[in-house]
Every structure is written in C-alpha cells, then in structure tokens.
Amino acid sequence: MSKRTVEYEVSRTPELGMDFRPREGLMSPAELPEPDFGSDNMLINIGPQHPATHGVLRLVLELDGETVVRCIPHIGYLHSSFEKLGEYRDWNQIVTLTDRIDYLAPLIYNCAYVMAVEKMMGVQVTERCKVVRVICMELDRIFSHLLWLGTWAIDVGAFTPFLYAFQERERVYHLHDAFTGARITTSATRVGGMMADIPEGWDQGVREFANTLPDTLDEIEALLTTNGIHLGRSQGVGVISGGEAINSGLSGPNLRASGVPYDLRKDKPYYDYETYDFEVPVGEHGDCYDRYMVRIEEMRQSCLLLLQALDRLPDGPINVNDPRVVLPRKTDCMNDMESMIHHFKLVMDGLKTPPGESYFAVEGSKGELGMYVVSDGGSKPVRWRIRPPSFINLSVISKLVEGGLLADVVIVNASLDIVLGEIDR
C-alpha cells in the first residue's frame, strides 16, 4: 500500500513541476498587461442563477467603485413561446398555458384570458360566475403580493416576515387545491364559465382567510414598516416620477407608488368593480418604500373586496347557457343523440369563435395584464398576445439602478415584483 502511494507521488511530481515552470515567451501574471475595458470601470454579472434576481434574470452591471454606471438586463432564459404554442391549441386548451405564465397568480391569468375570448365572442357570463371570478382574482392578488412581501423582506435582510408570508400563502394554496385540485396550475376557468362551481364550504374558507389575513399583515408591518434598517434601505431608493413612470409603461403598484392613480378596476371597470367599495392606494415618492406600502395596503383592500364579493355571491348557474361554448350535461349526452354529437363536436373541434379580435386588460397583481386575441373564425387563435406587466416593469430597471449603489440593485429588483415566467413567456 505504502509503495503504491510513493509511486503515485513520484509519477505526479514532475508533471506538477512542469506546469508551474514558466513557459518560454509567456509573462508571469504580474507582468501581464491589464485587460483594456476602455475604462477603469468593473463589469460584474448577476445571475441568471442568483437568488436575488427572483428567477433566471441576468443583470450585467458596470461599476465605478460601488456605483452602478450601467445596467444591462438579459432575459429570455425561461422563454417557452406560449404565444406560439397557443396558436396550435384550441381556445379552451390555452387556459392551461395561462397559469404557467405567472405561477404566482395563476387564477388572474386564467380569468383574464377567458374574459378576452368571451369579449371577442360576445358571451355574457352569469352573475355568479362574475362574482366567483372576482373572488379568484382578488385571492390571487393577495397570493402574489404575499410572495413579493416575503422575498422583499429577505432582500432587505429580514427573515421572519418571509415565514409569516409563506404561512399565509400556504392557506391560499389549500384554497386553490380545494377549488381546482391543483396548488399552482389551477386552470380554473373555461370560456363561458368556470371548470366547476365552487365546492361547498369553500366560501367559508375564503371568508376566514380574508378575516384573519390583516392580523398577519399587522404583525409583518410591525416588523418592517418603521424598522430603521428597512427604511434606510428602501426610502429614496429607485425613485421614478409619475410622468416618467407613465412614459415607461409602468403599471400596477409600481405606477401607483409614483402617484398615478391608474387602476383598471376603477378606470376601465369590468365585472362590476365600480359597485364594490374599495380604495386604490397611491404613493407619492415613487421609491421602493412607497411600492412596499402600496402593496401592503392593496392586500388589505383585497381582503375587503373578498368579503364584499362573498356577501353578494348569488345563487344560480356558474356556466353560461350558451351551447356554442359550454358542454352539455353528461346525463344529456348519455341519453340523447343531439347532445352527444354536440359534446363530441365541442371536444374534438373545440369551440368556434367568429372572426374578430379583442384586447382585454385586467388589473393583475403585477399591473395591467392585457390579453389580445385574434380569431379568423377557426377553433384556434390566429394570434394570442399577452401584454406582460412584469416585462414592461422590468424594462425600467436600468433607469432605476443607474447612479445608485450596487447593494440597491437587489432592493430595486425586489420592489418591482417581477416574475420571470411571465417576462420570458
């Protein structure tokens, strides 16, 4: 055994000696000229695999000391071309793609997509369906903001709020699970209604959640809102003025933090949002702290909206009575020929839409979530376009971080609340 070790060392040592010996014609590292980057600035790369980028975002930063001179974001690492895939699927099959776009608020995406198709087809959904969708969208607004809150807290250096927020998220996961059978990939909507009516007792679960969430928010706020470290790191960081924010296409809480009260639930109301009593929180400084405050307040307002929607949840059918879009009942299919043929045609061909197009935007958790659908009369879209709020929100990151410190890049990125699945689509 010992002999073998000696042999090994003997055979290795000369090679190592060869490697370390300076080769002819090469300079030692100390003599090598500095690589010429055209300036004294330093280039650093963050991501694509980096916890602070909240996904597979890559930022290339040019630094002068600790100050960011230039920031170049690179995206596309999660690109799966949902829009192209949609052109090969019929209208109802696309619903399953929509919740994979923004996996942090899947129900909002499910709802927004079918609302655009229904608008194009002229289908009026039932009153119960409207209220159920409002519940779904507000629930997922909270769901998404909670994830943002937890990761934001981690990025500013606080760990406990992350645990509190994720505990609350788990309750929403359970509600998703109880309603749709899935925790993330909900696929809850269909053109003309929902995949099913809400299960018995589900509304009670949502009510309990909406009643108790504000207590948790109070606890989280007690840890963050007046915390010196949190204030010091977020106030006056990543400032964007209202006019600039509009020009840059920001939407959602990021835009409202800059003082622009643009909320589609108020400005282009859909699903009777104008009859609900809620407020749109608006910031004034447009910095990271205001974005934090706006989202916290939005969660409280969403709780109020949830309770109001639950109070007015009417009885009645969840699906529209329109044979163009909704499958006949299974018992009918088994008992009469016409229903069976109709069922077969709807399943095999997919529902047919008249030629036309529609752009329908809802206030998603990240901002204005628009769905643009174009049909040529077939059972598949000619074009299905998602107006991606995070994509456009992220495009201002260079503007926000340039001139700031390297440490603030992480905070600014967290305050924008991006989800890379939707940016790359």
Add this chain to the structure above:
Amino acid sequence: MSQTGKSNAADLSVEVHPSVQALHDWFGVAIIRDEIVAGDEHVVYVDASRITEVLGWLKEVPEHLYDYLSDITAVDYGGGRPIQVVYQLFSISHRRSLRVKAELPLSALEIDSAVPLWASANWLEREVYDMFGISFKGHPDLRRILMPENYAEGYPLRKDFPLRGRFTRAEQTQRALSQEPEDYYIPADFECGRKPQLVQWQETGGEPEPDGDPSDH
C-alpha cells in the same frame, strides 16, 4: 387616496369615438380605415409611413392625450398577407382607449420606432423585432430580447415558422453546446445600439407553407 368619486362611465360610446373622427379630419388619407371590433373597441388603420406622426399627435394633443402606451405587438395572418403592427393606446386622463394598426407588406417590414415618444416602446419593439423580424427605424438598441442573439432560425411568431423550429432537435442541441459562454462576458458584447443583423435565416430549399394554417399540426 381614493378615486372612487370619479365617474366610471368610460367614454366608450359605440358609434362615435372622438379621436377616430378627429384623426380622419386631421390626417385625411393617412388614416386608411377604421372599424369597431368586439362591441366597443375602436381600431384605426394608419399609413405605416406616417405612424410616428399619428402616434405623436394622439399623444400630445390635449383633447386626446393618449399618454399611456399599453402594448405594441404584431399579427401575422399568414398566407402572404401583410403583417399588422398593433399599438394599444390608453389615455389616463380621458379614460379612453384606441388601437392603432399599421400594415406592413412582407417585402418591406420596416416602420418608424415609437421610442422617442414612449420609453416603454423600447422592449416592446425589441420583442416584435425578435418574434416577427420587423425592424424599427430609429430604435436605439434593436437586438433580440427573448431569443438568444445568435439565434439563426428566423422569427418564431411568423406563420411560416414551424412550431418545433427549423432545425432538428439534435442540431439545436449541438448549436447550444457549441456556443462559447465566455463570449457573453467580453465587454464588446455589452455595447448597445450596434447595427442589428436583420437577415439571419435564409430559405434554402422549398417554399414556405403557402398558408401557415396552424391546424395542420
């Protein structure tokens, strides 16, 4: 804090859209036609060569003030028909929306950039360029955005682009593996605003599908 008090009667009367009429009066023949889709959505087709003029007018004139550019995208109907560039505009102060379209023939996919008007057009136009190959004149940084910069298979959202791409899976993998990751770290690569290479994929054999009907999948 709240704007509950504001009227929610968005100015979406089906018959008359004030901006559409004003556009006809102001620009005359540059406004090719207009239509109403999905009940209350107004679409205006604009001569592509005067698109920035029209968009700038809509953005600046106080009676219209479409200060918010929601979206820029394109639609390819296939079959050699022109590709439409679609601008979704919204006026925050008037709560009015308008869709402006410009049609570009496949032989001349070029249009003026809207970046001087809206900063939000920057990434949106890059995406349209990436997916449809429409080049935006005057764009400060027209590079691919979602696809890799050395992507050579063409423009994925065109109707003549097959769902699985032009290369085989093996070729795609080989291309990906043969890339030099260090290339992405040299400073010259981060220079913005260089001239884009517009034509990357050349049709070598066979004509593209006459009609890009997706249902043949």
